[in-house]
Amino acid sequence: MRRLASVGEDQRREGVRRDASRLWHITLSVAGEAAPLTDVRRGLERLAHDHPFLLTSRYARDHAEVRYWEEARDLHDAAAVALRLWGEHRHTARLPPWEIVGLEVIGRETYHQRIAEGYGPPPAVPVGVHPF
Template identity: 75%
Template sequence: MTSVGDRAPAPAEDRVQSAASKLWHITLSVSGAEAPLAEVRRGLEQLAHDHPFLLTSRYANDHAEIRYWEEARDLHDAAAVALRLWGEHRATAKLPPWTIVGLEVIDRQTYHQRLAEGYGPPPAARVGVHPF
């Protein structure tokens, strides 16, 4: 057994990489053939349970929107993770076989600037899974 004091320090490269990480606000939009609302909701709730980083999901019987914060080194990394989210968890969360039709990735500063100027997405005040 290793105690916290016995651990070797993280390599310098790992420390630099984590120090360079920042938060990105992700909005992922998916759509496809109609599915029963109860199944869509249940799938999104399961996804939120499996991945508590999800802020909010909105859904209808043929589309959904997922909003959350992602920590990543740069926009490319954040977008890559976001683009894998739906497909990688489709089976485990029993999500509809929809495709990604939209992706927005903005940094924290831009997100808050948009809110302050009144033209950004409304804050996700109601965390959870909700119908449109």
């Protein structure tokens, strides 16, 4: 009978530290019923205040995109945090009751490689909350 190694054993053999954090670039897309633009903007500004690593947000009356860096051990942890962001801050930031319709999580190296090759979204400049 073959014994399967646990994930921890595999990582120790490969010299990977399980507790090491990495940076992940997050793009979270949300959408729903139209809301007043001023309310959407104010909500995203409050979210940026509550979540200081927010780079940029773009918004329209019925959808928004939030881009930021997240520090996490692996992609699964980064995605889990990103998927909770909108719901956990919805009431305190007074965000619209929109649903998450898209999520992209990529490592820092992949992000910079895409930018260098001319692919992917341009760097978040200017930083802040802007209309589409």
